[in-house]
Amino acid sequence: MGSTGRQQKKKNSKFIAVLLILGILLILSIIFSMKSGYTHLTFHDLLRILLGGGSDKENLVLFTFRLPRIIIAMLVGAGLALSGCIIQGIARNALADPGLLGINAGAGLMVVLFVLLFPTKTALSVFTLPFLALIGAGLAAVLIYLLAYKNLEGLSPLRLILTGVGMQVGISAAMIVLVILLDESQFNFVTVWQAGRIWGASWKFVIALLPWLLILVPYVFFKARVLDVLGVGEEVAWGLGVSVERERRILLAAAVALAASCVAVSGNISFVGLIAPHLARRLVGPGHQILLPCCALTGALLVSISDILARTLVQPSEIPTGIVVAVVGAPYFLYLLAKSGR
Amino acid sequence: MNSITTKNLAIAYDESIVVEALDMKIPYGKITAIIGPNGCGKSSVLKAVGRILRFKTGAVYLNEEDITSLATKEIAKKMAILPQNPTAPHGVTVGELVSYGRFPYQRGFSKLALNDRKIIDWSLEVTKLSKLEHRFVDTLSGGQRQRVWIAMALAQQTDLILLDEPTTYLDLSHQLEVLELLRDLNKKQGYTIVMVLHDLNLAARFADYMIAIRDGSLICHGTPDEVMVPHALKEVFQIDAQIIKEPRTGRPVCVTYDLVR
Numbered sequence: 171m172g173s174t175g176r177q178q179k180k181k182n183s184k185f186i187a188v189l190l191i192l193g194i195l196l197i198l199s200i201i202f203s204m205k206s207g208y209t210h211l212t213f214h215d216l217l218r219i220l221l222g223g224g225s226d227k228e229n230l231v232l233f234t235f236r237l238p239r240i241i242i243a244m245l246v247g248a249g250l251a252l253s254g255c256i257i258q259g260i261a262r263n264a265l266a267d268p269g270l271l272g273i274n275a276g277a278g279l280m281v282v283l284f285v286l287l288f289p290t291k292t293a294l295s296v297f298t299l300p301f302l303a304l305i306g307a308g309l310a311a312v313l314i315y316l317l318a319y320k321n322l323e324g325l326s327p328l329r330l331i332l333t334g335v336g337m338q339v340g341i342s343a344a345m346i347v348l349v350i351l352l353d354e355s356q357f358n359f360v361t362v363w364q365a366g367r368i369w370g371a372s373w374k375f376v377i378a379l380l381p382w383l384l385i386l387v388p389y390v391f392f393k394a395r396v397l398d399v400l401g402v403g404e405e406v407a408w409g410l411g412v413s414v415e416r417e418r419r420i421l422l423a424a425a426v427a428l429a430a431s432c433v434a435v436s437g438n439i440s441f442v443g444l445i446a447p448h449l450a451r452r453l454v455g456p457g458h459q460i461l462l463p464c465c466a467l468t469g470a471l472l473v474s475i476s477d478i479l480a481r482t483l484v485q486p487s488e489i490p491t492g493i494v495v496a497v498v499g500a501p502y503f504l505y506l507l508a509k510s511g512r
Numbered sequence: 513m514n515s516i517t518t519k520n521l522a523i524a525y526d527e528s529i530v531v532e533a534l535d536m537k538i539p540y541g542k543i544t545a546i547i548g549p550n551g552c553g554k555s556s557v558l559k560a561v562g563r564i565l566r567f568k569t570g571a572v573y574l575n576e577e578d579i580t581s582l583a584t585k586e587i588a589k590k591m592a593i594l595p596q597n598p599t600a601p602h603g604v605t606v607g608e609l610v611s612y613g614r615f616p617y618q619r620g621f622s623k624l625a626l627n628d629r630k631i632i633d634w635s636l637e638v639t640k641l642s643k644l645e646h647r648f649v650d651t652l653s654g655g656q657r658q659r660v661w662i663a664m665a666l667a668q669q670t671d672l673i674l675l676d677e678p679t680t681y682l683d684l685s686h687q688l689e690v691l692e693l694l695r696d697l698n699k700k701q702g703y704t705i706v707m708v709l710h711d712l713n714l715a716a717r718f719a720d721y722m723i724a725i726r727d728g729s730l731i732c733h734g735t736p737d738e739v740m741v742p743h744a745l746k747e748v749f750q751i752d753a754q755i756i757k758e759p760r761t762g763r764p765v766c767v768t769y770d771l772v773r
Contacts, residue, residue: 262601392620399615401604405595406661408564410668411588411616456603459623 239371251469254443268429269440271334276310277303303434366492441499521570531728545719562593588616592665613667655686740764
C-alpha cells in the first residue's frame with residue numbers, strides 16, 4: 171500500500187510537470203505568434219498594444235487579424251487531437267485519425283458545397299457552417315459504421331479503418347468532380363480548403379467554434395475511463411460492464427462532431443489527429459484521464475507552431491497551415507509505420 | 513443452488529447454428545470445466561453466458577435472474593469473464609490493468625478510492641503479482657500475464673469467474689500454476705469457476721464438475737469419474753480411450769487413445 175501510494179504520487183507529479191511544460195510552451199507560442207507576421211512587432215510593441223496603447227493599424231493587426239487566428243489555431247489543434255485520440259481508442263489502432271477515416275473529407279464536402287451555393291460570408295453562414303460540416307462528417311461516419319458493422323460480430327476495428335480509407339478516397343474523388351464545375355475564385359477556395367488554410371480567422375468563427383468545444387471536450391474527459399477499458403478489447407470490455415456498442419457509437423459521434431466543427435473553420439488539417447495522440451502517449455502513457463488533456467495541449471501547440479511557420483516562412487505570402495503540419499506529419503507517420511512493422 | 517442455468521439456449525452466427533436447445537446447469541461454489549472437440553460450440557456457450565455474444569433464443573439465468581433483465585454493469589459485479597488470449601494495450605502497467613477491474617464500481621470523473629486501492633492490492637497479492645505492480649504488462653511472460661488478467665477479474669469482486677482456455681500457449685508448469693491459482697481461489701475464497709478447457713486430463717484433474725458438448729448439444733455431465741468413461745469420450749470426441757485412475761491425484765486420466773474407426 172505504501173509503495174503503491176508513493177509510486178502513484180511520483181507518477182502524478184510527473185504528469186503535472188508535463189502538462190505545465192506543455193502549457194508554458196503553448197503560452198510562449200502564443201506570444202511569438204502575436205509578434206510575427208507581415209507586420210513584425212517587438213515585445214515592447216506587443217505589451218503596449220495589449221495594454222491599450224496601440225495605433226489603429228496596430229490594433230487592427232493584433233486584435234482583428236492575429237488574435238482570432240491564434241485562438242482558432244489552438245482550438246482546432248486541440249479539437250482534432252482529441253478527435254484522433256478517441257478514434258484511436260475505439261479502433262484500437264494507433265494509425266486511425268479523423269482525416270484517415272474520411273470524416274474530415276465528409277465535412278469538407280459539405281463546406282465546399284455550401285460555399286458554392288452561398289458564396290457570401292454572412293454572419294448566419296458562419297454559424298451554420300459547423301452544423302453543415304457535422305452533417306457531412308456525420309453522414310460519412312454513419313456510412314463507414316454501417317459498412318464496417320457486421321451483425322453479431324459487431325464493429326471490427328480493422329474493417330472500420332479500411333472502410334474509412336475507402337470513404338476518404340471516394341469523397342476526395344467527388345470533390346475533384348465538383349472542382350470541374352467551379353469558377354476560378356471558387357476553385358481557389360476549394361484548393362485552399364483542401365490544403366488546410368485557416369480561412370475562418372475572425373472572432374465570428376471563434377464564437378462559432380467555441381460552444382462546440384465547450385460541450386464536447388468536458389464530455390470526452392468524462393468518458394476517459396470508458397476509453398481506457400475499451401482499449402483492452404471488446405470482449406474484456408463487455409466483461410467489465412461496458413456496453414461496448416453503445417459507448418463506441420457515442421464516442422464516435424463525439425469524435426465526429428469535434429473533427430467536423432474544427433475542420434469547418436480550419437480547412438482540412440490532417441495528421442494532427444494522428445501525431446498529437448502519439449506524442450502525448452509517449453509523454454504520459456495510455457491512461458486517458460491524463461492522456462486526453464495532454465493530447466489537447468499537444469495538438470494546440472502543434473497547430474499553433476505550424477501556423478507561425480505558415481505565416482512567416484515565405485513572406486509576404488503564406489503557406490496553408492495544413493501543409494506545414496503535413497510536412498512534419500508525413501515523415502512522422504512513416505516513422506511510426508516503420509516502427510510498428512518491427 | 514446453481515450459479516448459471518441456461519434454458520433452451522440457441523446460438524447462431526449469421527445463418528449457421530452453433531448451439532441448439534442447450535439446457536445446462538453450472539453448480540455454485542464448484543470448478544466446472546466445459547470440454548468438447550474443436551468447433552463444438554463450447555467457447556460460444558461461455559461467451560453467450562458471459563453476454564459477450566448475443567444468443568438467438570432461449571434464456572440464461574445468473575443466480576436465478578434472467579441475464580437480459582440485468583444492466584451490463586450490474587452483471588460485471590456478479591460475474592467476471594476472461595476471453596481467450598486477451599491483449600493489453602501497449603504501455604499499460606500491471607497495477608493499471610488490474611485497476612480496470614474496478615470499472616463497474618466507478619462513474620465518470622471518479623478516481624480510485626481507498627477501498628478500490630485495497631481491493632487492487634489484495635488482488636495483486638492473491639495472484640502473487642505485488643512485486644510486478646509497476647511493470648508493463650507486455651514485458652511479462654505468458655504465465656504472469658494470465659495471472660494479471662485473473663487479478664483484474666478478482667478486482668471485480670464477483671463470486672463467479674468464467675475463463676475461456678486459460679492455459680493456451682502456456683508450458684506445462686505454467687499451465688499448472690494458473691490452474692492451481694484457480695483452485696486456490698475456489699477452495700480458499702469460495703469462487704465459482706467455469707472454464708473451457710482443451711486438455712481433458714487437466715480438466716479431469718482440476719474440475720469438480722464436467723460438461724461435455726458436441727455439435728452444440730450437451731452429451732454428458734457430472735463428476736470427472738462420471739464423464740471420463742470410454743463410452744462418453746467415444747461419443748464426444750470419437751476416440752477409443754483408455755482411462756485409469758491417476759496414482760497421485762486419484763483423478764481419472766486418459767493414458768492412451770485411438771480414433772474410432
